[in-house]
Amino acid sequence: MSALRRSPALLMLPACLLVTGCLLLPIAYLIGLSFNPPVVGEVELTTTLTLRNYARLLDWFYASVLLKTLWVSIVTTAISAVLGIALALSLWRTPAQWRGLLVVVVLAPLLVSIVARTFGWMLLLGDAGIINNALIGLGVIREPLHMMFTQGAVIVGLVHVFLPFMVLSVLAAFDRIDPAIPEAADTLGAGPFTIFWQVILPLLNPGVAAGVTIVFSLAMSSYVTPALMGGSSAGVLTTLVYQQLVVTYDWHFGAALVAVLLATTLVILGSVLYANAVRTARWMGRR
């Protein structure tokens, strides 16, 4: 026991082995593959190195898919953050005896299989779906609105799945706020809006940062929802990767796409989190 206590490294070993074995090695392998010349159907690493796979990415088509992926992820993250903060705020203000129940309701989307959830949205948003039928029935529109298989549908679907992660992260931050802090602002003459914007919101920073990290990386790497709800026009990087690996058997180019996806996610999240940490480092330091 005392030996374990003296060396935390020893305690971290199993986790490190697991992460290395299950996560880092396959990714390293894939990245290695992306620097090999493309041979259809070939998945062995070779020693010939080339940048040809990456050169193909300079094509406007691939750049536009990357931009589209980024756009969808950023909008999904932003909407999740706004809704997540609002939901967490109302959960925070709910009396304790109801809160457990409401948290389960918020988590409900995670309990439903992604395919069932997606088909649910199809029933709602489809050309002959509930919304269109209702609007036509009410005489608001004549032609059905095209909502399913659009970028908007993908964003709606993603927000639906990822919102619970945001809510939980932000709720944790709410619970770390001393309830006397908003009360202090109250006695000093601040109204509810000022208290929210100037006192509560800044203190939610760590929770929102955690939520943004989770939602953005999940959105960038999401596959099922864009594939099922986006249709052909709303292709994102992951659907492209799938095509390369499964349809065209070009693992080398697919690996390059994976590398780009990974790098983009890491660079964007890294710089956003770093800028945020620099901005808040002085007051957030440990007591």
Add this chain to the structure above:
Amino acid sequence: MAHVQLSDLSKRYGVFQAVETVSMEVQSGEFLTLLGPSGCGKTTTLRMVAGLVPPTTGTVRIDGRDVTALSAAQRGIGMVFQSLALFPHMTVTENVAFGLKMRRVAPAEIARRVRSLLEIVRLAHLADRYPNQLSGGQQQRVALARALVIEPSILILDEPFGALDRKLREAMQVELRQITRDLHITALFVTHDQEEALMLSDLVAVMNQGRVEQLGTPQEVFRAPRTRFVADFMGVTNFLKGRWSGGVLLAGGGALPGPLQQVGADGSTVELAIRPEEVLLQPGAEATTGALTAAVLQAVYHGTSTSYTLRLPDGQTLMSREPNDGASGYAPLRFSAGDAVTARWRPEAVHLLQS
């Protein structure tokens, strides 16, 4: 500069009565302390005055005006919280300036007032620090400055010195008293420290289980506790049961020194309290009126004083504490276990308690 009046203030949480019909009045510029054990409703009472929780019944009046329905922001009361509740993401200056910004005071004026207040609490050199870069005592003073900067006529302080060490605590107490006197602020203070309450206050309200047991000056609650709870809280450890008989109070196998004002009929019993330091001992058992004979059970040396536990003829026990000052500090203890002694005290040292 404000007169505060609480009438029949109660707060109920579900079936639990946290505060029960508290009525009291604080004159403008007075310092009132709520004193009582943990959970007796001190914070809840103050929060109702501040407007942070609505009372179940009763009213709060400030300068005669009923403010019960007003929000905390509208009451303009300065408050120092039990947990301080500083804004962690704001510097000392920003924390203190917050209340003035909410009042839309001109920036130049804000800067001037914040600076002058930081000088009063001696924090001017730390103006740009964040709360997490300050010591407990410094955070304390920021909280005080933040509450004072809005020039409140009423200041509420909820156990503000709980987390401080003794020395800092005493310095802050002196400072606080000076500031409220200088600015003529009506202060409502909470503590469960008896000494702190006596030191600071014009008025002390001793609370127990949601009720005010006694409201009076520090001397009154200390010298003339009216209930057993108050006496106990004020450090009185001697309680005796007595019986009236023709204007004389019989207790402990003898008649107590009088004259005492008889309350109730002959034969009725009464509980009384005596401070141990009021009980004077003489060697030898000598039963006279106004003195009780006793046997020493135990003698305990405390350094500056010595305490004796005595057994009275009727079986009740009594404590006596004598100071070890002057020559007696160097002499051996006057009594030891088994000695027969005579105990007496001044008539006014006896506090008759309400049952």
